[in-house]
Amino acid sequence: MHAAWRRRERRKTALCGAAGFLLTLGIGATFLQDNFHAAPSAGHMQGRTPEEAYERVEYEPAASWRRRQATMPVAKGSQRLPASLLSTKPAEAFPSFDRAVLPVTAIPNWGAMRTPDAWERTYGQMTRADFVPVPRYDIATLTQPTVLLLKNREKNVGALTAKLFYSTRFFGAYDLDAGEFSGIHPGVDIKLALDTPIGAIGGGRVYRVAKDRNMGLHVIIEHRIPDEGTLYSLYGHLGSVSVEEGEDIEPGTVIGTVGMTGQSTAPHLHLQLDRGRETPHKRFWPTGMLTPAEAERYTVNPIVFIATHGTEAVAKVRSTARAS
Numbered sequence: 001m002h003a004a005w006r007r008r009e010r011r012k013t014a015l016c017g018a019a020g021f022l023l024t025l026g027i028g029a030t031f032l033q034d035n036f037h038a039a040p041s042a043g044h045m046q047g048r049t050p051e052e053a054y055e056r057v058e059y060e061p062a063a064s065w066r067r068r069q070a071t072m073p074v075a076k077g078s079q080r081l082p083a084s085l086l087s088t089k090p091a092e093a094f095p096s097f098d099r100a101v102l103p104v105t106a107i108p109n110w111g112a113m114r115t116p117d118a119w120e121r122t123y124g125q126m127t128r129a130d131f132v133p134v135p136r137y138d139i140a141t142l143t144q145p146t147v148l149l150l151k152n153r154e155k156n157v158g159a160l161t162a163k164l165f166y167s168t169r170f171f172g173a174y175d176l177d178a179g180e181f182s183g184i185h186p187g188v189d190i191k192l193a194l195d196t197p198i199g200a201i202g203g204g205r206v207y208r209v210a211k212d213r214n215m216g217l218h219v220i221i222e223h224r225i226p227d228e229g230t231l232y233s234l235y236g237h238l239g240s241v242s243v244e245e246g247e248d249i250e251p252g253t254v255i256g257t258v259g260m261t262g263q264s265t266a267p268h269l270h271l272q273l274d275r276g277r278e279t280p281h282k283r284f285w286p287t288g289m290l291t292p293a294e295a296e297r298y299t300v301n302p303i304v305f306i307a308t309h310g311t312e313a314v315a316k317v318r319s320t321a322r323a324s
C-alpha cells in the first residue's frame with residue numbers, strides 16, 4: 001500500500017513541473033514540494049474547538065478566579081480570550097516560552113546522498129553517520145545556483161545539503177534557487193526523513209491537533225513571549241502526533257513525527273510561525289504575493305525567530321541586562 005502511495009505521489013510531482021530540475025539534481029521525483037498553488041480551503045478549521053480542548057480543565061470557584069483575573073498580566077499583542085476559556089484556564093498558569101530551539105538537532109546529509117535507496121530511507125533506517133548539524137539559514141548560500149554547485153559536487157556537499165534542507169525559503173517560490181519573497185508560501189519547508197521526531201520550537205500549550213486536505217495532520221502550539229505577544233507555531237504534513245490539545249509543553253517536547261499527509265509529495269516538515277491576531281486563531285495563508293512589511297503583520301520567519309530567541313540569544317540578552 002505504501003509503495004502504491006509513493007508511486008502516486010511521484011506522478012503528482014511530475015505533474016507540477018518540478019521533475020526536470022529534480023532529475024538534474026539526482027534527488028529524484030520524490031523531492032519535496034508543497035502543492036499550495038491555490039488558497040487553502042476552510043478545511044483547516046476541522047477538529048476540536050479551543051473550548052472543547054479546554055474541557056477537561058477543572059473549574060475553580062468563580063469569586064476566587066475573578067479576584068486573580070483582575071491582576072492578570074495580558075501579553076502585548078495577544079487577543080483577549082473568550083470568557084469560556086478565561087473561566088477554566090487562568091492565563092497566569094500558561095507555560096513559559098523559555099527559549100527557542102530548532103525542531104530537530106541534526107539532519108540527514110542530503111547533499112551526500114546519491115541514490116533513491118539512500119535518500120528515501122526512513123529516520124529509523126538511517127545511521128548516525130548519515131546526519132550532520134542543522135545548516136545555517138544563509139540566503140547567500142541558499143540562492144547559489146544548483147547547477148553551479150553540482151559542477152563540483154564533492155566540494156559543495158554542505159551547500160547542497162542546506163539547499164535541500166531549507167527547500168523553500170520564507171515566502172519563497174517552489175524552486176531551490178529562489179530567494180525570499182518570490183512566492184506566497186509562508187514559513188519554510190524543511191526536508192527530513194520519514195518518521196523523524198519533531199520537537200516544539202518553544203514552551204507553550206498545544207492549541208490544535210487537526211487534519212485537513214492541504215496541511216495534512218498538523219499541530220499548532222500557542223506561545224506567549226514576554227514583551228512580544230502571542231505566536232502560534234504550526235507543524236504540517238505530520239505522520240503521527242504525540243500531544244493533545246490543551247497539553248502544556250516545553251522547548252523540544254516531541255509533538256509528532258515527519259510524514260507526508262495533505263498536499264505533500266515527499267516527507268518534510270512545514271514550519272510556520274504566525275502572530276496571534278484574532279480569537280480563535282486561524283492559520284495564515286496569503287492569497288497573493290506580499291511585501292516583507294505586509295507579511296510581517298501576520299507571520300514571522302521561524303528560522304530567523306529561532307536564531308534570535310535561542311539559548312545563546314537569550315543568554316546574551318540576560319548578560320546585557322545584568323551589565324546595564
Ligand SMILES: [Zn+2]
Nearest residue numbers: 034188189270
Ligand atoms: Zn510548506
